[in-house]
Amino acid sequence: MASSTLPRRKLALGAALTLAAPAVQAQSPVTITFRFNDPEAPQMRAALDEFERANPSIRVTMQRVSWADAQQQFLREAAVGGTPDVAQLAFVWPRSFAAAGALRPLDDFVRRGIGLQGWDDFLSRDLALGADSKIYAVPWTTDTFAMYYNKDLLAQAGITSFPTDWEGLRAASQGAQQRTGKPGWAFPAGSCGTPSVWFFLNYFWWSKGPGLIDRDGDTRFRISMTAADIQEGLEYYDRYLREGHNPRSSLSICLWGAPEVVEGLVSGDIAIASLPDPVAIDVATKWRQRNGDRPVPFASAPHPAGPNGSRTHLGGRMLGIGAASRRPEEAWRLIEFLCRPEPTFTRHYTNYTLAQIAALPMRNWTPDLMGFPAQLRTARSWGAYNAGPVPIPFMWNATGRAAGSVFIGEKTAAQAARELHEAITREFARNQR
Template sequence: MQKRTLPLAILATAALGLTACAGGGTAGGDTVDGKGQTLNVWIMQGTNPDSEKFFSEVGDDFKKETGATLKVEYVQWADAHDRFVTSIAGGTTPDVAETGTTWTAEFADAGALAPIGDLVDKAGLSKDLVKGLVQSGTYDGEMYGMPWYAGVRSIIYRTDVFDELGLKAPTNWDEIVADVAAIKAAKPDMIPFPVPGDAEFDTYPWLWGAGGEISEKQGDKWVSQIASDKSRAGLQWWTDLALKHNSSSAGATTWKETDVMDNFLQGNVAMAVMGSWTPATIDQKAPDLKGKFAAIPIPGQKDGISPSVLGGSHLSMFETAKNKDLAFKFIELMTTGKYAKQWADETGYFPGQTSLLDEAVKSDDPLVQPFAKQMVDGGASVPVTPKFGAVQAKKTTNAMIQAILSGAKSVDEATTDAAKEMDSIMNGK
């Protein structure tokens, strides 16, 4: 396994000696008069099964504290990037929105976001924020994204199925293949390990695990590494899992991560790459599976851990916000203290405030600790550049995987085409 350097690897120790704000929203010591005003906020849908209840409580406290009404609109992740781009072009952005960590720099580069660094400093929060999330929320020396939460993908598997078949959780890639074969033979109607074609973050662990890379900055240019020998080897293994080892299904060629989740909830999947936020959803939506699944870090090719994308979200303030003090008061309320911890507890994500994160990292919960280990020892980052959001919007990686899974292209052909498209987008051609 290739050892990767990740800014967030410091998160296990960064929290020492820091304390959280007791309730959030008052750390700066200033009050904001928002009486009669409405704060418009966009939040991504599906992250928290109890979002409406959660934001109802937040809205009540926000009104008590500021006099303003909180109006939350929920946006599907799949549609969010295009909707942001359209709203930026039309000047119809919300006051505050959840922005994925790969989008914040892009929207800042477009001039749509308001800098918040001075407000963060004034509130006394600068030293208690996860540095990796601060880094991805900073563009051209200015902070535009307030760390809210972070998550990582590992493997969730059905312990009841593994126990029934006398299998152990895999510790390397060969063991994954062996487990797939055993499950397929004993349970032909079950999908042992889906390979979704429309889920780029499920793809990168295998590319990285083989020693490959997505793209590298060389001088003033980005050069795609997705067609390198090591990257191709990882992608070949991942797609062969479906094409040669029958771990997946033909339908999974177009699956998103939500489709993987839906099929797991229905009992159709034995193991899959899933996020640290998913156990809470499984418990809520499929109570019959409670106690029948567990998590492990994504195994390395031979041993250790394969890196996984450590992503998450910021809360960002838009330049169109009429009352920026009010907007930041909401951001502060959400990302510190009570509500930051409650959001993390309800979703399975890790908080963006280091004093709260320390508690999560030390957890002995079997559905938390493996993700925490993945996050600390096997976390990785996609290229930090405003252009990578455009690569994602183009679905360059997903189109590559789908072409391989459908048989339209070989791994060499698909990666060559993807590398050309990625270079063109990343270098603004």
């Protein structure tokens, strides 16, 4: 009996282990990937660690790619079915990524609820939509440019309050240079593929009313600006260079956060800049490192207003789920977690602002940054620029070349404006359906 019982016991034990194995396997954590492109990798890893502690069944592998390479790499991966589960995207990428089949639609998840006060509280929701009107990403962080200036330099020039109209800003810039010998608004005036002057020209144009491309109903678009409107903006910025309070050396600087701009502010050699808040934070941080506990001399204010108010763009990042993700539920759980202020934005990723209206006053804005939340409330989405028939890169590059040709004296503002208007009109006619 004993010899016949032992094999049966072994078989029974083996069967029990075999039956139990799937249950044990099901409890093992699953791993998802998160593609993160911003420089704050250690801070984001700390936030992901908190997510893992709150969700022990999920592990997150953080992948790092530079912003310069992120767009093309994601599209290459999508072509072979290898996208990350969750990806950080620029605000204007979801529409084209959706058209390429690179992102999973999120409508089913969004209906469950997201953020502090639901989907309608998110900024730039229109940029999250594909051409099929489905939701392909969630606006995550937002930023915009505000005027960031040295109060001491302006005070030396007799300017005690920051100007609120465009001519006042030009006069303050000129006055700062004449009375202190330092440049006023030394905006980057150089031409490159993505020049800063593109933003500054649009802020000027939008404050007056129309944009280069505007909506004409729900699905159609129109070119709202005339060549004369474009010319007015080109002439406005050219005056800074002709009058000398933006030095000719700025023609060699293209990007708003260039070291020359940051160092010029930190060292007190520039009176005024236009920057997104992460760059302003970098300026203040570097100033404190050199000057100890002295109060920072900087303040911020919205850009000048025109008949249409003070208008800048809503920039920022979105989060999307790759079309190839095999773990969309877990990916969505990570997105939900990252879209709450606590703990990601209160403890770790503190230089950024959640792209939700209810979150704007929750950020701990230092006194020198108070112009940024004010500017965010009047900023506008790229909207028709992003959805319209003329691609943003085309307009961005063409606008930069037009401005550059005026700044170096190659063309008159009238000639450059006419040619820019004609170029956009041709591209519009070619692509409008």
